[in-house]
Amino acid sequence: MKAVQLYYPPEWAHCYGCGYLNAQGLRIETHWHPERGESETRFTPKPYHTAIPGFVYGGLLASLVDCHSTATAAAAKAQAEGLSLEAHPLRFVTASLKVDYLKPTPLGPELLLVGRAREVKGKKVVVETELFAEGVLTVRGEAVLVQIGEGFGRSGSAPGGG
Numbered sequence: 001m002k003a004v005q006l007y008y009p010p011e012w013a014h015c016y017g018c019g020y021l022n023a024q025g026l027r028i029e030t031h032w033h034p035e036r037g038e039s040e041t042r043f044t045p046k047p048y049h050t051a052i053p054g055f056v057y058g059g060l061l062a063s064l065v066d067c068h069s070t071a072t073a074a075a076a077k078a079q080a081e082g083l084s085l086e087a088h089p090l091r092f093v094t095a096s097l098k099v100d101y102l103k104p105t106p107l108g109p110e111l112l113l114v115g116r117a118r119e120v121k122g123k124k125v126v127v128e129t130e131l132f133a134e135g136v137l138t139v140r141g142e143a144v145l146v147q148i149g150e151g152f153g154r155s156g157s158a159p160g161g162g
């Protein structure tokens, strides 16, 4: 299954968190499961992604939730509208991001993020994300994502235009 991010056209693929063209970035890959209406991203932090020894830096966790949410929004919107991302590479930016750190997240294991759209309305999608380390829920996120118009970032047009 092709990751949602790999459908982004090159001009939208420089993001530090999820751009496949950012060699220094996290380059997360999000997979959409239409039958469950859920997205999944797996990411293993590096040893230098440290808060205190043994635990993951919260800013990194917020970045993972952020970019996982933008991809979830694109996939959920595509499904809601019956569109294929291949033909319609939707792209969302983050308007609002809330992150609850429920427990310290251990540094070492692979992390699993699971997302679902709570609301798909016009150009706005609200996404909830849960982040698990070894099956334990450690972070919960909620994000409001707004779709950018086609051509955005290509011609310098205004946010939301299109």
Ligand SMILES: CCCCC/C=C\C/C=C\C/C=C\C/C=C\CCCC(=O)SCCNC(=O)CCNC(=O)[C@H](O)C(C)(C)COP(=O)(O)OP(=O)(O)OC[C@H]1O[C@@H](n2cnc3c(N)ncnc32)[C@H](O)[C@@H]1OP(=O)(O)O
Residues within 6 Å of the ligand: 011, 012, 013, 014, 015, 017, 066, 067, 070, 091, 092, 093, 094, 095, 096, 121, 122, 123, 124, 144, 146, 148, 152, 153, 159, 160, 161
């Ligand atoms: C760096 C991105 C900058 C933003 C866009 C610029 C360029 C885009 C070009 C290419 C993008 C390519 C790749 C993107 C890369 C990375 C993505 C990863 C995630 C990020 O790293 S991204 C960076 C951080 N991000 C920003 O830098 C956003 C700055 N911001 C804005 O550019 C505008 O603010 C925008 C577009 C968000 C909305 O502007 P707008 O005019 O289109 O929106 P509008 O007012 O029509 O609202 C529509 C519905 O969203 C609701 N809504 C709006 N804002 C809300 C808020 N804060 N809280 C709760 N709800 C909110 C309204 O309530 C309404 O909902 P309802 O319909 O229900 O009333």
